[in-house]
Structures are given as structure tokens and as C-alpha cells.
Amino acid sequence: MMKNTQSLQSGGIKIVLLSLGVLFCLNSASFAQWSPDSKKNAESSESKSDLKNMIQLPVSNVPALEGPVDPEKYYIGPSDLLSVNIWISPPLNFTLSVTPEGTLIIPTVGEVSVADVTLALAKKRIINEINKKYLSGKPSVTLLNPRSIMVTVTGAVRNPGKYILNATDRVDKAVTMANKNQKDILAEPKSVSMIAGIRKDDSKEFDERNQSKRNIRLTRRSGEKQRTDILRYYATKEDQWNPLLREGDEIFVPRIDPNTNIFAIYGGVNKQGSFELVEGDSLLNAIELAYGLTPRAKKDSIEHYRYDLTGGGQTVSYYDVDDINRGSASDVAMLPGDRIVVKERPDIRENYCVFVEGEVRYPGTYPITKESTTLSTVIGWAGGFTEYASLSAAEVVRRAVPAEEQTFERALSYRGTVLVEDTANYRVESVLRMNHEAVNVNFVDLFKKKDMSQEVILQNGDWVRIPAQQKTVYVFGQVVNPGNVPFVQGERYKEYIGRAGGYTDNANTSDVMIIKRATHQWLSPGETEIEEGDFVWVPRDPERTSTYYWNIVGQLASILSVAVSIVLLTIQLNK
Template sequence: MSRADVRIARVALLWVVVAALFAIPARAQGEGGSMGGFGSGSAPGSDPGSTPSTSGFDRSSTFRTGPPGLTEDLARGMLPVPNAALGLAGSIDAELYRVGPGDVLQLLMWGKVSRSLVLDVGPEGQVLLPGIGTLDVDGRTLANVREDVFRRMRREFRDVQMDLRLVQPRSFRVYLSGRVRVPGPLVTLATSRVADVLTAGQLADDGSRRRIEVRHRDGTREEADLELFNRLGLNTRNPYLRDGDILQVPVATDFVYAAGAFARPGRIELGAIDSLLTLFKLAGDPLPAADAERALLIRFSKPFQPESLWFGLDDVYSNRQNPPLQEGDRLFVYYIPQYHLQHQIEVVGEVARPGVYPIVEGRHRLSDLVAAAGGFLPVANLSAIRVQRRNTGTGAPDPELDRLLRLSRNDLTNTEYEVLRTRLASLKEEFRVDWARLQSNRTQLDLLLRDGDVVRVERLVSSIRVDGEVRRPGIVEFSRGRRAEDYVSEAGGFTDRAWRSRVRVTRSVTGQTLLAKNVSALDPGDIIWVPERPDVSAWQQFQTFLMVAAQVATLLIAVDAVRN
């Protein structure tokens, strides 16, 4: 091939390349587009009037734009933009969200033109609209940017519907200062609000939750109130964060108090513009048991001069009585006396359905409870049903009982110990009921139940327990007609230290403890106790002997004097 032929071939190849370059936009325009890169037809298989899917991008119809020279080419085959909604607390408010560098927006178009366009906000806060130019969006709300983009695009496109949405929020730094655990910079998303960065353990214990100052770079300031947001859901008191914001958390110093019939009574930090109604809301509003006519506000107009304001709940909600709050105000809402008062008792032991049962005081009796519990089991001891009842007493303080309770056993004298046992026993009453006797005399023996009573039905035990100073303490089989000495003998007899004259029997039916010599017949479940004989030293025996001898001598002298 000659040099001329080579030159001709090069020129021909150049013309082919030029023709190919011109063919691409011509083909795009032939599809109906009037602007390089946009077509007029609908997506394959879709209705021209329908909204394109937003779950992902059509690879054959997606543009990505950015600063000129970087992302203005057609991005065929590009992966979908990540779903930025993951991890968000909810949908963002386009009227409040401010666009900035790093945000990724998506412009959807359908109708005569069906395309999606991804708009990256560059470092200078601008987006590129192909064929139109750059648009400054930094610091503007998403709603404002959306309106501006629609206006510009509709100049080029007729009969086209559009939507602009945020698909990937940017991240930026904010700065925490004041009463926070870790002051300094913090990276967060542009969709974050004040509560997102301060409720994750960032606030110090004494940090204010109601007077948080948000300082923006443009010099404007906002005040966040986490209590109004968390308890009442006021988003306006939980503003969006912007690039470079400074969050200043002061010390919480002013408080008010809500007590009584509230859902959340307690101490509440005072906000900047709180009123009585605000305190009602923050305390959870009055309960249904609240007395609608009895609410009291106490405040100090002077350091030592409290003032009282009585009002009804309707006065607050109707704004007739809704004064602004002051530091130290105390609010009391009273309960309705005896409101939905519920009484209940408990039955345990050998009944068909043990458990807790509601009662009406003054109406329900022991027999009613037994019927509700399904009756007795065959193994129940019907001769020793116990009803334990709290003794509320007079309600007056008992200083002597308080003093005795503070002393240890070693510090108590025998007299004080007996006094303590007696007073403690008086705090709980106990009734023992024989069911057979009750059936024969319901009027007198069928006990009226009270709130808090505990009814115990013990298992029938056909044995006697022998404890104390016997050789084989334990359970001995019961046999009718036998006396205490017989059961002691069956338990191996007395030990050397047994105090035989002081043997006691605790009756299972009445709970009384008696000397064994005074008990003619024992019952199943009785307990025999053989105490230990106290040790007596030789000196104590000598003292006893001298005392007895002196008494005898005195008696003899007196008798002799009478005779003479």
C-alpha cells in the first residue's frame, strides 16, 4: 500500500469516528428528547402516565450529575443509590430539612419523559441540572430546592410530572459543650435532631434537658427541649441539626414539683415558658382517680411567705387558671376518697383452688370464701382453720416499741423482752375456726372477712411432735387417749437435763401453750416441748439454802414468841 493509500485510509477512519459521535445524540433525539440525554418514551413495559418505581433505578434511564467534568456523562449500568432511610427514626420534614454538600437527591420524571436523575450536592453546595446549569442549594430547605428545580425543569419539559427526594443524607460534624459527658466534635447524619445526639448517654446527670441552646453557623440560635419532645412529642422543640452546629447544655437549676393523682408525679425541670398546663402535661395528666375540684398550687412570692392557690382541673384545661410557673412551685392534685377501693384476701393450703379472691367488706364471710375456693380437700384439718389479720391499731406512734426494736436481744432485760413479744404479737390477730362448730352456729362463728386477711387450711396430721430434752425428738404416731408422758416415753424418755415439771403442750386447734399436767387429752398436731433445766451454781444453791433457812428460823422464832 502506498503512502497515498494510507493517508486516504486515515481520513476515512476519521470520518467514521466523527459520524459515530454525531449518531449518538441523533439517536437520542430520535427517541423524542429535546435535551441531550433525555428521551420522550416511557420505560419499557410501563404506563406513560404512571409513577416510576423508587425501589431502585432503571439502569438504562439513569443519569448521575455533579460538578462539570466529573459526573456529567450518562451513567448506564450504574448501581442504585443506597436507601438512606435505613436507620432513620421516620420520614423527614421537607420544610425543615436543609440541603448541604454531600447530600444525594433523586429527580424522577414521568409522562412524556420517563427518566430518573441523581443529583450530587458538591462541596460548594451546588447541583448540576443537565442542559440548564448549576443550582445553589446549600442551606436551603428541601421543599424550597424542590420548588426551584421543578420551576427550572418545566421550562424545558411540557406535560411532565416530577418529584425530587432525598435518597442519601450527608454526614457532618456538630460540637457538644457544657454539661455533657464527652464534649467536643461528633459526626452525625443531616437527618439527625438534637435528641438523636444527646439522648445516647451524652447528657451529664446535672445537665439541663429543657434549655439546650443550638447555635448555627449563620449566627441564629434555637432552643431545644427534650422533655417536651420525649413526653409530648413536640418536634418543634427538637430541631434538625446543621453543619457545624454548637450544642450548649447548661446546668439544670430550676425545678417544679407535681404530687398526688398524676401518672408521672415527681420533680420536673422548669422550662423557659412553662405554664400550669405544661406541668400537667409533663406529669402525665391527672389520673381518673383525681378529685376534679381539689388542686393546690403553692409558691413563694417572698423567701419565707408561701401563697396557696386552690382551683379545679377544668379551670386549667379551659385556661381560666393557667399562670406561668416559677421556680420551686409545688402542685398537689388530690385523690377522690375511696375511689374504686378494692379489697382482697388470700386462701392457702388444703383447698381446691388456693389463691387471691376479691371481697366486699361487711358482706363476705369465711363460708363464702371456702365456696369460692372450691371447698376443702380430703386431707384438710377442719378443726384448725386459721384466719390471720393485720392489726392496724390506732395509727398513733409507739415510741416504746420503736426503742425496743432498736435493741439487740442481749441488751433487753427479761421484762423488756416479754413486752416486745407481746406488742409484736398484738400487731397481728389470728382466729382459729373449727369448721364443724361453724356449721352448727353460722350466725356467731362465720367470720366476716376484711381486706388483707390470710386464711390457712392446714393438712391433717395424725401425729404428735415431741421436741426438746428427750432422747429421740421427732414425730410420734397419734393414739387417742394417751397423755403427754406416754409420748415422751415413746420418744425415748427424758434426758438428764430435762426440766420435767415444766413440760408444755402447744394445742394445734387454739395455738395456746399449756403445762402438760393441765392437759387431759391431746389432739392430732399438738406439740410437746420439754425445756432444759437451767444450770444452778454451788454459790446459787448455797444462797437459796441460806434464804430458806432464814425464813424457817424467822418462822420458828415467831411461833415461839406467840407461845410465850
């Protein structure tokens, strides 16, 4: 009995010892798994995962913006996409969309109302709620993608109806969309129009000039009303005249008569023309709409014209803009039909210039003084003539009549009395004048003979052309070898024709003409001396058949028979 008891105790001890050994091994393995190195690797893996979650992928459908969104002016609404970041360890990052009820649901924080408040105020509310939950860390809120909104456009537009735009768009964008053709509206990316069917698209009925640009009425969903002045916004960039849109906005564009209820401003302003008159317009507003005064505007004598309804006629008043701005003079309220004229100080320092080309030492563009700079002065600035200059062929060409004015100029020219037989010649000369108006000056007399009576005053845009000497005379027509023949001073035309191989059998030797290089004038050999660059023209002797001569004989016979008949008749009457 004792042996059996001892044997059982010994077996129990072995079991206990074996169990303790197994537990020891398990604890060792567990300790190895949670060693400092393993713990460090686990923390690194977790940090990488958190960092990966924090990275914001770019938002691909962000609309084109006119600049950074101003948190003080942008109002939050349903579907705005926000990034909410809580900078703790590890940091928390959430990309959240505003719910249709106008709230933002932030995980671990709760629901925050952000509807119809500015982005700046929404940020404060969200951060305050986060700070209640997380005592440490610094939260931040960022707008990732502005929402799409639906607005209504009615009135004097091509296509009244509802339009899907973006919360960063302004009133002018909605009006522009409503003025487009329906097919162009549907082609707009992310701006699909839903036409309400108030009026069909009819381009013949629509005229954009008949719609107001300065008295557009904007009604918010809350009932708030606001006047929109698109032209004033373009001139001043003040947001109040062209506010950002919100969902539910209604835009009404009134119809106007572009010929009444207007004022105009002309002269020294950056945009002249007539403008729609709205309540509150003044002289300073008018200058503002015209994008301000030009540097040469006379600010101390602005002319204000007004029609006198009582006495008839027109009255004119003068104002100093600086006095009005300083408050020492009152601004002037504008009335329908008022006209403003801003005179400018004259300035003769305009870009007057002439162009010199050809055989001068320094060809190019040279500035001139209006009605003062002479041809000799400009040639001096150009360094004078080169040894290759041909003064006999030099010319000054004045600016030709512009192509768009030539038809009118030609019509004016025909108002005079032109003989029928001279009409063709007059047309040719008119075309030459309109395209190549020459200034009559003899360069040889002016620069070699010092004849100052040939001096001319250059005008803006004149071309001074100094061709090179050609040292040849061109002989062509009925000669054996037409072409350039070396020029020899004093030689007559027959010598040049001889060096061109002489006349052909068909040459008309009695009608040879000299064509001057400079003027292209046709002269007989006895009227001019041949100069370098001139042309010698030898015409063809016309070939006539026997029929031609028989016709002449027949005509002479007819004339002779008539004459004989007259003589016989006279003799009979005298008997």
C-alpha cells in the first residue's frame, strides 16, 4: 500500500514538472514575439498604414476657379466636400461630404450643422466640436471640392430655365449660359441645362442688346433680394455687384430699350460708348464704368451735356474730378440722355517715323517730328548714300490708301467730270495713286546740285527707297538679242539696239520708245536722254493682209464717189 502511494506521488510530481516546462516555453515564445525589435516593427507598420490613410488623392472634378476660394464669402451647402484632419498621434483624417440636410457627420465627434453659413464660420463650428472630444492636437478643415448647385434664370434671355452650375460661379455665368443656344448649353461640361420650356429657343426673337446688364435682380432662397450690376463688377471687381451663386437662387434679367434710358461718355476714357442708366448713377460712376480716365485726360474740365426739357436745347456744365473726389464739389446725378465729354491734352510726341531702305549706310526706321523733319535730315541720319546708290531712280513713297477704303476712294474720284475717251487712263492713274503715291522730288538736284527747292518735309509712314545702280539699259521687243546692255553715258538708243543684235525683220523702227526707270514714263528718243536702268522698247510692225488694204481702198473709193457727187450736184445747182 505504501509503495503504491509513493508511486502515485512520484507520477504527479513528474506531471507538474512537465506542465511547468511547457508553460515556460510558451512564455518564452510570447516574450520573443513582443521583444523591443518586434514592437518597433509593429509600430512602424501601423504608422505607415496611418500615413497612407492620411494622403489626399487629388480631386479630379474641381471646376475652373477665378482664384482661391475666400472662406469669408463662400457659403457651405449640401454636397460640399471637406477634409477634416485631427493632428494627434496617430493622426486622423476624414474626407466628408455635407449631407442634404446641411450637416457634417464627423466620426468619433458627431454631427455639426454647417448649412447656409460661410466657410469660415463652418470651420469654427467644426473645430469647436472636435476640441470638445480631443483635448490635444490641432484640428484643421479644408474645402476640397465646391458643390454643384441649381439656379433659375428668367426674363430677357434666350433660354429661361433651370441650370446646374458650381457654387464658385457668379451671376454673369448663369446669364451667359441662358443666352447660349440649347445645343451649346448641352455641350458645356458639368453644366447641363434643364430648360423649363418657358419659351422656345428662337434666335430671331432674341437680341442681347435688349437685356439689362446693370439692373439684374437676384433673389435668394431665403427671400433676400439683391441688384446685380455686371458691367460695374467688370470695372471695379467688387463682389457685391456680381455675387457668388447659391442653390435655389432666382435671377431675373429685365428687358430694356437700348436707345432710351442711357447715358454716354466719350473722349479721354478707356472705354467710350453708351451705358444703361440705373438709379444712383453719377458722374464718378460713369467714369468708373468707362474703366477710368486716360493719362492725357483733362480732369479739371469734364464737360457734362444735358437736354433742357423746359426750355429746349442743350446745356453744358464743367466739373473737376479731383474736386469731387476731395469732397469740395458735389457729384452729379446722371439723367437719361446725359453726355459726358472728357477732353485730352494734345501730345505731338507720337510714334511718327519713316523707313529708309536701299543704298544708304544705315537703312532702317527713323523717328521724325510732325511737320518738321526733312528728307535731307533723314538721309543724314542714315549715314548718307553708298557709292552704289542710283539717285536718278530714288523715290519717296507716301502711305497708300488702305485696301478697305479704296472702293470708297474710287467712287469719290468718279464724281468729277472725266471725258469718255480718258476714262480708262484715269482709272489706271487712280489705281497707281492709291497703291503707290509718289512724292515729287529730284534726288539728283537736291543732293548733288544742292537745289533746296526740291526739299520735302516727310510724313509719318513715308518710305524712302534708294535703289542700286544697274549700269545697264534693258533693250527688248523686236531686237535679235533682247536683254541688258552695258550703259554708256551719252549713247543714243540706236547704239543700244545695235549691241542687242539690231532690229528684227518685223521691227517698227519709227515708233521706238524709251521707258524711264524712275517714273516708267514712255518717251520718244528725241524727248529724253537715256540713263542707266532705262528701257528701250522696239514695237512690232503690224502684219496686215490684202483684205486690210482692199478695205482701205474701198473706203477711199466711197469717199471719192461722195465727193464727186457733191461736186456734180453743185454744178447743176449753179446752172
